Amino acid sequence: MANSLKSAQFLMESRLSSTGWESAEACFDLGVAYSCGTGGKPVDLIEAHKWFNLAALRGSEEGQAMRAEIAEEMTAREIAEAQRQARAWIASTQLRAA
Template sequence: MAYEEGDYAKAASYYRKAAEGGHAPAQTDLGDMYYAGDGITRNRQKAASWYMKAAEQQYGPAQLRLGQMHFDGEGVAQHYHEAAEWYRRAAKTGLPEAAVELAYMYAEGLGAPVDLIQAHKWANVATALGFDEASEARESLATLMSSDEISEAQMRAQDWLGAHID
């Protein structure tokens, strides 16, 4: 509530206390404050450090943010393979945004060769997880694929969802 009211100093104090106690959402919130510089000195390395603490507890939002940081090279070295790994972990927690990022990376060949089947698979996963806009990407990818490739991508998406999402 303090954050929403613009009392960033109070919010940082609350988040820090909970974060130091191991609370993953608070670690992520404190990381967000360092990332943006809301009420505290902007420090992307400290943001990454707090995100890592939460991500190690399998907290999806922190894993997503680490993926974004590695993708952009902010606060950490730019490394597409590392970004993809964090996006995969975040996707396993049910975050459709992570699946969209993976679809983009495979479609563009970032960190791996272009793989339209994998890109389509991740767009399917994102759509199944509730990211409706991913259906547009899926349809666009489908125009570049054979019907067998589309079927393969759909099967891989169903298999992945069955293995990782309840």
């Protein structure tokens, strides 16, 4: 069990430290991690929705499907917050790239 937790933590850290949302796969993996509570992280549907949204924006059909699935468990306010965070993430990555 300890090895799987270390592996999950490594995945999280590598995905977060990468260029962020350039890879649909990386975004999708982060969405899964936050929706399931992988790597010792608590389940965070707002954060998961944000990452699935970013994956969907990069063309991931799985990201679209998972975003819709977890949205069914969220309030309108939570979805709006997740969308706000996704827009903020995009803006911050564009500023870093400039």
